[in-house]
Amino acid sequence: EVQLVQSGAEVKKPGESLKISCKGSGYSFTSYWIGWVRQMPGKGLEWMGIIYPGDSDTRYSPSFQGQVTISADKSISTAYLQWSSLKASDTAMYYCARNSGSYNYWGQGTLVTVSS
Amino acid sequence: QSALTQPRSVSGSPGQSVTISCTGTSSDVGGYNYVSWYQQHPGKAPKLMIYDVSKRPSGVPDRFSGSKSGNTASLTISGLQAEDEADYYCCSYAGSPWVFGGGTKLTVL
Numbered sequence: 146e147v148q149l150v151q152s153g154a155e156v157k158k159p160g161e162s163l164k165i166s167c168k169g170s171g172y173s174f175t176s177y178w179i180g181w182v183r184q185m186p187g188k189g190l191e192w193m194g195i196i197y198p199g200d201s202d203t204r205y206s207p208s209f210q211g212q213v214t215i216s217a218d219k220s221i222s223t224a225y226l227q228w229s230s231l232k233a234s235d236t237a238m239y240y241c242a243r244n245s246g247s248y249n250y251w252g253q254g255t256l257v258t259v260s261s
Numbered sequence: 262q263s264a265l266t267q268p269r270s271v272s273g274s275p276g277q278s279v280t281i282s283c284t285g286t287s288s289d290v291g292g293y294n295y296v297s298w299y300q301q302h303p304g305k306a307p308k309l310m311i312y313d314v315s316k317r318p319s320g321v322p323d324r325f326s327g328s329k330s331g332n333t334a335s336l337t338i339s340g341l342q343a344e345d346e347a348d349y350y351c352c353s354y355a356g357s358p359w360v361f362g363g364g365t366k367l368t369v370l
Contacts, residue, residue: 190307190350190364194358207358240307246295247313
């Protein structure tokens with residue numbers, strides 16, 4: 146069974162760093178792109194970027210380029226989304242999803258709250 | 262990359278049909294057949310309902326169908342049921358990034 150399991154909810158202060166994770170199982174992790182999607186409170190889905198764990202090829206939405214870093218460790222079948230300096234506006238639910246022409250498997254989401 | 266344009270809301274009575282549109286450009290919806298649709302219930306992760314414009318994943322009822330004409334894709338839900346009430350998002354490949362629509366809230370009256 147294909148599963149994407151994300152790390153737990155985080156509460157951080159502005160300016161702090163954060164790295165959240167997405168662990169894949171039940172399939173060949175290196176053979177499928179993994180995307181990250183943001184959903185701010187009460188708002189829609191926003192595509193952030195995508196990584197191919199097989200060779201770490203990474204693409205970003207222009208809106209998120211330079212704001213976050215996407216990475217993967219294929220040895221432990223895990224993709225990451227990280228921030229070096231969080232802002233209050235980063236408060237959102239973040240989803241990872243496996244791509245095979247569409248996003249057919251999704252993680253359960255990681256809620257990130259940034260508040261002073 | 263601008264979000265794809267969807268109506269903010271649509272509604273229908275049980276048993277009726279509704280169609281949700283998703284308008285992009287020749288750089289996304291019109292340029293590729295990688296259009297997909299997602300259903301999201303409150304507090305839940307999105308669920309794939311349609312992929313490659315008109316294909317249904319296993320387990321998705323055949324009441325859900327997709328199509329595309331030019332730069333506009335559409336999701337049609339026939340025989341509306343109460344459990345169809347949710348937010349729906351379209352998504353398209355756009356040459357390297359992907360782009361989502363702004364989302365449509367479906368209300369079953």
